[in-house]
Amino acid sequence: MKMFQTFVLIILAVVVLLSCSPNDSELPKPPPNIVWIVSEDNSKHYMRLFDENGIETPHIEQLAGRGIRFDRAFSNGAVCSVARSAIISGCYGPRTLTNYHRNIAPAAMPVSLQMFPAYLRKAGYYTVNNAKEDYNFIKGEDVWDESSPKASWKNRQNDQPFFYVHNIGTTHESSLHFSAKEMQAHKTQTNPTDYPVQPNHPNDSVFRYTNAYYRDKIQQMDQQVGAVIAELEKDSLLDHTIIFYYGDHGGVLPGSKGYVYETGLHVPMVAYVPPAYKHLSVWEAGDATEAFVSFVDLAPTVLRLAGLPVPSQMDGQAFMGKGLTKEVLEKRQTTFGYADRFDEKYDRVRSVRVGRYKYIRSYEPYNYDGLLNNYRYKQLAYQDWRSKYLEHELNETQKAFFQSRPAEMLFDVAADPYETHNLASDTSHAAILSQLRQKLNGWVTDMPDLSFYPEYYLLDQAIDNPVAFGQAHLSDIAHYAEIADLALVPVTEGKAQLIAALTSPDPWTRYTALMTCSSLGSEALPLQDYIIPIMSSDSLLINQVKAAEFLGLTQSADPADILVRCLYKSKNPTEALLILNSIALLASTSYHYHFDIKVDELHLDVRQDKMVKWRLTGLGLRI
Template identity: 50%
Template sequence: MRRGLLSLVFLLGLSCSVFAADRPNFVWIMSEDNSVHFLKLFDPTGATAPNIEALAAEGVTFANAFSNAPVCSVARTTLITSCYAPRIGTLFHRKSFMVPMPEGVKMFPAYLHNAGYYTTNNSKEDYNAIKSKDVWDESSRKASWRNRKEGQPFFHVQTFTTTHESSLHFPESDVSNKPTKNDPDTVFVPPHHPKTETFKYTYARYHDRIQDLDKQVGKLVDDLKQDGLLDSTFIFYFGDHGGVLPRGKGYAYDTGLHVPLVIRLPEKFRDQMPEKPGSQSSSFVSFVDFGPTVLNLAGVKGSDKVDGHAFMGIGHQQLMESDESFGYADRFDEKYDMVRTLRKGKYRYVRNLQPFNFDGLMNNYRYKMAAYREWRRLYDEQKLNEVQSLFFETRPAEMLFDVEADPYETVNLAGDVAHAEILKEMRGRLDGYLSGMPDLGFFPESYLAEKAADNPVVFGKEHQREIDQLLEIANLELLPYIEAEAQLEKALASNDRWHRYWGLIACTAHGKAALPLKKKIDAIAASDSENLNRVRAAEFLAMAAGIDPVPVLKETLANAKTATEANLILNTVVLLQDSKPGYTFQIKPKDVKHVTGNRGELDRRLEYLSGKK
């Protein structure tokens, strides 16, 4: 964990800070939904992008930059707060509730604003936390550095939506009727995707979008040059999370988290920095680090209660380098999951805490893409190979990938004896993150909305011991069943409802092996005092014992109090409907008319279950 390092960084930074009149400007250029795999600067299979490459020639290319979450609202909230989302309660996309900023922490542009910077955002925010009034001088589609006072330093964020997921929401007929600039027959299709005409076309079309984006980057840089600001402005170019092709955005693999990052060094400050134009950095940097880095470059003090640290500064500072990055994935729109991951060096460790929630579980927005729809159809028709089929099948509880040898993470090394020591180390290091925060994701979203929304950080501290216990129960998934049985039985008999909850999830992860506990789980399904435990029990009984879950799930849906709770129940409904052997549910909107709260994500599930999607 890296909290607490920032105060040291700033003490070092302040000793070399520049005078106010000589403070640098900053421009962030964010492109939506693209990972390193789509830019030739980072990956030989990517698209050429001469304007981004020109920035790299005059700056630093970061080979190991990572979003901490693979979807926009969670990633952007992490970026703006410099805090890990599972610690501060901002881990769900789209938000069902807002949370306050942690005590003693502001969104980092506020520190710049209060130090005299003109702060602007054009224009996407998409935060899951409440912002203070001093964050932006202007945040709109018209926001620009050009409205500042004469000589005032500025921080400007520009988001280009050209590469957003929606740019690939085209009809299947486009594959044969709407040519792309890049040749579909020569574009690279990675091994986890079928090399069909649809996938080749989708990749080519996205390469087109990357090149359209590059022209926008060039135009913005030209604007800075025309305004006489290029030689005093740090330009950060990066993706707001990983790539949008299937199993990219929304998934905690390198394709969802590994982002391009280039920082152009302004001529005015190059002699004062150890980094040189055209250089590359192999140090690992994450979104929690970006805010502290800007503040350090500006010579502005921020909070010491954040999770990130500065990785660049003016002057020859001794800044900490890292070789690891922590990531998380929870609810995306209406689809629930809980994945935690650690990239360290060439290895990525992935912990699927609910491994039976297969990756390809229905998410309405994802499946607007023709490639997604085709991929699932080909799986249903048994026309995929083993690697391509994994997306639609139960995952292991833990996975380990050598990303250098296997960049698309197709070979799980977790069961390889030769990697036993690295697996043990990665597992322990990840557990350290989850316990150290502590990770609020161990509680259901509906419970957090009710009990933790006023102050998630304090709630987490007050429940630190319980979260550690829940982590211990969840980790029973990693043991052979015979070694875990006694502790699973104890969890199912606990007076703590969330001990029972995670005991049930761990039993479902073990599958048929956990059938010796069926009698206890039968009792929970019939009458547990916690509605969601009845759901988890029915989930186990359906998947491991073939027992019809429909009566229990319809009853728990009728008992749900909020739309958030009902949506979590419907996640299980869709899972049991769409996985083998498949159960038939007849869920209708009238079944949840009684629930309170925002129904947006719930209605997406209802659309799908009613056959409208």
């Protein structure tokens, strides 16, 4: 009996101990390691995991099978430095003056905000970048423990958590800079007839080959993704490491990288969360989600995964980490995009996608997509596309790339993934058009979007504190946005406002009004009596340029002499680059104006500028 009582007491003690001890899920866990594997220049459209017209990527597919597939992941900018600036800061580029590529001068980070790896490092993480940075911000010294082609998590202290970024350049745009001779000599592993050419491209041998070659590169990239995962496994790290794979913005087939179309912004993304950290994700292994995530969300997500607070200055919202609910995340259905200067080519386009609908607002629609840009036109497919246009061998869908755009476009991207059928004038979509227009306008004015001023002025006035400049000029920017939107109504409705704007004492009101008139085209010709005086006597050189540009676009006067005279007067290379954009546009085959530019008459600082040289070379001038 005594032995039995002793046994019962032991059993009771065990029960009490078990009931008092925390279970495994409640035991404190070390912070997870976090790894990003980033491939350059990949949109989701060319990978089978996301699109039926895509190539197999077995390693990424395997990662998705054990993780989460994000079917609605978006870059906010459509080119490297702009996209990566949003990632590293968690902020939209038009608010922080990081929306131009390549940056002429780096912008200061918002006051009291650091690049997010600095917060991880301060909390004890080993922060590693291998190896591309490419930020349009001034980089602090406390961001990375290592940032180089040899940087590795292996150099951390024992048991130190790490954040590691691995960049893969195999699919970068430069990989498609092959010649016609090289195309003939090299056979692709992918069959060129296996993947249909997208409808806005000419269906010819050059595009079929480029399609196949690019998919070859994607498969090579996939092997490199697999190698990073294998190295983590070799080091026994998979059980403690959250892994993301994503493309750093859209792909590089013509009309994608650098443009706010889906092929420029909609990226592949997969995340693997090991079982020990499944409480940090609302999704289960093997799930796919259509919750919208954007690049501004990546910084707050990593901080939340690491258990750190998210700075209030960030625009993004975490989509993983403690305290989130699936119900709330799945309701996220909005993403914003932007495209401005790409090297020497200026444009200004904004986009918003809500669910299946995409709204694109072009503030300078006369700057057509295919306007010459030296780096893009190193690609044989770009050259082929342009040649076909000049030879009148394209259908209406294919030649739109070389023609001015409507100021606003609306697409049902579920039914029209390559955005070839504009629904903006379809009365059955009037409600969704109005809804998305208002949503974009609210975003542009609330940020606010600094690009209502020209870049050269922002570099002089705002570069040291872009966010403060934007807040100080909030009402001015809202006013400029209102004037810009007069391009969306008939001139008869907005005539009085445009006249007031063209005669305003504020030079930037006049600047915006001139571009609005150019957007309206010949419809705004009744206003030329207010525009001609600006061309000859405005206090701002750029306003004289924009007035001459309007007269050239409407073919009511030859703008060549006034534009060349303004170019010679400019002492600022960035201002001169903007003037040269107007010259390149009006010298193109759409307008055929002749510009007699004597390089020796350019200001020394202007003619020595790298991007000015690119533009002058494109105009056929010897530097």
